[in-house]
Amino acid sequence: MNRNVAWVLLLVGLIALPGGAGSLWAQDDDGDGLSAEQEAILGTDPARADTDGDGLLDGDEYFLYFTNPLEEDTDRDGIPDGEDRYPFELFYRDLNGITTTVDRIVAGPEGLRLRQLVEIKVGNVITVDWTNVLQEDFTLQEAEFLIRFDFLDPTREDFVGEGYYRPRKGENGESLMEIRLPSYEGIFEAVIPWPGNAMTISDWVYRFYDRPLEVGQRWAFNVFYHELLRWGEDPFFSVTAEVVAEVSMPLDTRLGRREYPAYEIRAVFRHAPFQDPFFRTQLGENPELVLQAFLTRGEGARAPVVLRYTTLFFRVTPTKSVGFSVFQVQR
Ligand SMILES: [Ca+2]
Numbered sequence: 001m002n003r004n005v006a007w008v009l010l011l012v013g014l015i016a017l018p019g020g021a022g023s024l025w026a027q028d029d030d031g032d033g034l035s036a037e038q039e040a041i042l043g044t045d046p047a048r049a050d051t052d053g054d055g056l057l058d059g060d061e062y063f064l065y066f067t068n069p070l071e072e073d074t075d076r077d078g079i080p081d082g083e084d085r086y087p088f089e090l091f092y093r094d095l096n097g098i099t100t101t102v103d104r105i106v107a108g109p110e111g112l113r114l115r116q117l118v119e120i121k122v123g124n125v126i127t128v129d130w131t132n133v134l135q136e137d138f139t140l141q142e143a144e145f146l147i148r149f150d151f152l153d154p155t156r157e158d159f160v161g162e163g164y165y166r167p168r169k170g171e172n173g174e175s176l177m178e179i180r181l182p183s184y185e186g187i188f189e190a191v192i193p194w195p196g197n198a199m200t201i202s203d204w205v206y207r208f209y210d211r212p213l214e215v216g217q218r219w220a221f222n223v224f225y226h227e228l229l230r231w232g233e234d235p236f237f238s239v240t241a242e243v244v245a246e247v248s249m250p251l252d253t254r255l256g257r258r259e260y261p262a263y264e265i266r267a268v269f270r271h272a273p274f275q276d277p278f279f280r281t282q283l284g285e286n287p288e289l290v291l292q293a294f295l296t297r298g299e300g301a302r303a304p305v306v307l308r309y310t311t312l313f314f315r316v317t318p319t320k321s322v323g324f325s326v327f328q329v330q331r
């Protein structure tokens with residue numbers, strides 16, 4: 001080829017490039033549902049549809065399954081994402097900016113385990129590493145946890161303690177739970193009657209996993225709140241939950257805002273009258289508290305993902321308060 005013609009062709013190519021840049025960036029050469037630009041943001045390979053080789057496409061991992069497209073086994077349970085019934089590790093932040101949690105559900109031979117790493121920053125930093133062993137229907141079987149208080153005040157000694165919930169049988173064969181709650185104020189221990197359909201305040205939202213959901217479905221169950229026990233209150237709420245609507249749930253991701261098809265669940269938490277005058281004033285004689293959860297829908301046979309949920313909180317120190325935290329999954 002004549003050298004001048006080659007130069008001209010090169011120049012034409014360079015001039016043509018800006019015009020073609022949009023389509024170049026939007027290009028999905030490996031057909032994994034992510035453009036080259038999106039792959040650059042996530043760090044995945046634009047020439048490989050399944051960068052980590054776990055059987056799931058890069059785009060499906062990010063948008064559909066909430067797994068890591070760069071890790072073969074996102075929740076590190078030994079089962080690759082493509083074969084795992086609960087493959088994800090979810091990172092949540094509460095909208096008050098106080099608490100972050102990382103949730104993993106691991107299905108093992110002895111049932112399900114929900115592992116939650118919680119960090120609460122209220123001046124001091126409280127971290128809790130929970131493992132809840134759950135029945136197939138997500139009711140609680142037993143739990144163990146490690147709690148750590150890291151005080152800002154250098155004159156206060158930091159605290160680490162181990163706690164548990166352990167099932168027991170009573171003299172007449174009734175179901176009981178032995179509970180140990182460590183805190184910097186000392187150790188609280190109790191054995192209480194345990195209804196079969198009970199779960200903890202952090203598990204209630206997972207009750208809806210592994211069920212084909214549809215609008216109008218209802219469930220009744222009990223939710224245990226251990227702080228109430230320590231304060232001499234009935235530790236259980238009786239809950240009625242209902243799938244109330246199919247909605248579109250917006251979520252901000254690293255690849256921009258995205259609408260997810262979701263089910264909205266409303267759960268009414270009822271409690272026997274509180275003994276404590278403060279709680280009676282705040283919550284009324286027979287409180288009914290409405291909590292919400294949004295779970296993904298219509299994405300094949302895989303476990304739905306909790307996109308957003310509300311949970312109750314009670315704080316007695318330093319100032320009494322009652323309220324809700326709204327947790328949203330972060331992408
Ligand atoms: Ca791609």
Ligand SMILES: [Ca+2]
Binds near residue numbers: 046049050
């Ligand atoms: Ca790719």
Ligand SMILES: [Ca+2]
Binds near residue numbers: 051056058061
């Ligand atoms: Ca993959």
Ligand SMILES: [Ca+2]
Binds near residue numbers: 052056061068071074
């Ligand atoms: Ca993966």
